[in-house]
Amino acid sequence: MEDINELIQQRLKKLDELKLLGIDPFGRPFKVKDTASSIMNGYAEISPDELTNKSIACTVAGRIISFRGFGKATFCHIQDGTGKIQIYLRKEILGEQYNLVKKLDMGDFIGIEGRLFRTKTGELTIEAEKLTFLTKSIRPLPEKWHGLKDVEIRYRQRYLDLIVNTKVKDVFIKRALLIKSIRRFLDSKGFLEVETPMMQAIPGGATARPFVTHHNALNMDLYLRIAPELYLKRLIVGGLDRVYELSRNFRNEGISTRHNPEFTMLEFYMAYADYNDLMDFTEEMISTVAKDVFGAMKFEFEGKSLDLAPPWPRVTHMEAIKNYSSGNIDPTNFEKSREYAKTLGIQIKDDFSHGKILDEIFKEVVEPNLFQPIFIINYPTDISPLAKRCPDNPNLVERFELFIAFREIANAFSELNDPIDQRTRFERQVLELQAGHIEAHRMDEDFIRALEYGMPPTGGEGIGIDRLVMILTNSPSIRDVILFPQLKEESKQ
């Protein structure tokens, strides 16, 4: 019970007074029949006279978010899960019950039974006939028109942010609708939603540093998954031809406006398809869900206009590098690429492969230009150990990344289903791992064994849901689209 200040004391006093009146300050169930938005929308056009004639009864409940007392009458707004509505409390009508009004504070929950009317200024309002006290709030809410701005409190105490900042609530409602819409889309295309291990003995499917934990009974270290990929492909081997998983991945890396240690990813796998099919599929999926949830294809992001209407251009990784490096590079030449990267100020480690260097150049030179949706295709093989090689060039793989608003939104490829090649690629990754590249892939013998039974040609893709939500809700930081983003521990002081 730290920091019991005067404001809290006042409220505790009212709480005791409620008890003396025989009222439970933390309330009993209340039969809610109407919501703020159903009333506001349902009677938006109705005239004051018609309202009086019809004498419409309603029952609502919510948190008091504004309060204006006049002695024998009081106006307040209550907020429920759908919105807010004004309540008019009169001594003339409530009689004895009106004494309760003096015990009310901003933030308290009340239930109201009453009749609709329209005030002089035209606001649809409930005139209370019965007031039921539901729950006392003993801490004062943030201020009513500046709201809550302190970002640290907004993230740590998201509940306050949600109460006070209605736009924040909208973002998370949109996020939920988007995820629902994605599921609906995939289900309609014959996909099966599955769940695969979050705790894995061999973390695979991405280039990333994992979190480690320990299982006591089994006495073994386990890793929080960095991707579900290898398990989903095992399911393709098992004959589940279209599967998806939409859930959390964990990566033990830096935190930034674009990275949270746990983040939400959609991965889906389609047997008998390749990366070209997936590009068509991705255009359809993203434009469909955007239209479904936001009713639009054009979005405002960071002051610029974004157009999601397909089709989106498809440019190879190499062409893109050439296009944005004003002819200063021959990407097929290892030494020249290296020299060029150095001139860009990129730190080149000795063990960097040609493909790695090219990708660094790409990030430096190309990525900052990719605002409108674009597919970058055909990546270097050595940075894509799980993707199938291009038939005409073994140094490239059938892989694309979708960029929107300078961000990588999706990553997909024709899955490597040749177990012999897969073993070679893993072996090379293991060498990198031993050389100190801590994010490199590990050998996964069971995965190779699965491929040896035969995996049909398959296209697979991952989509970063948080980043997609950021773009569609014009949110500059990933923390704005994750309810409880990771922060350092709150100091005890």
Add this chain to the structure above:
RNA sequence: GGGCCGUUAGCUCAGCUGGUAGAGCAGCUGACUCUUAAUCAGCGGGUCGGAGGUUCGAAUCCUCCACGGCUCACCA
């Protein structure tokens, strides 16, 4: 991890080149039956993020620490 910025009342913020803390909202008391940033009169509220230091004197200057933001690095 580096750089820059921030942390003052429950909330939003002032507080100059050092002189001992201020506003609005919220709260309390009183008035008020159509207000919506209600209004009017009065009152209370602070370990100035934490610890050291300089100084006669520190919210203010210096050092360290904590937390946060932006950014760079790292990283899909």
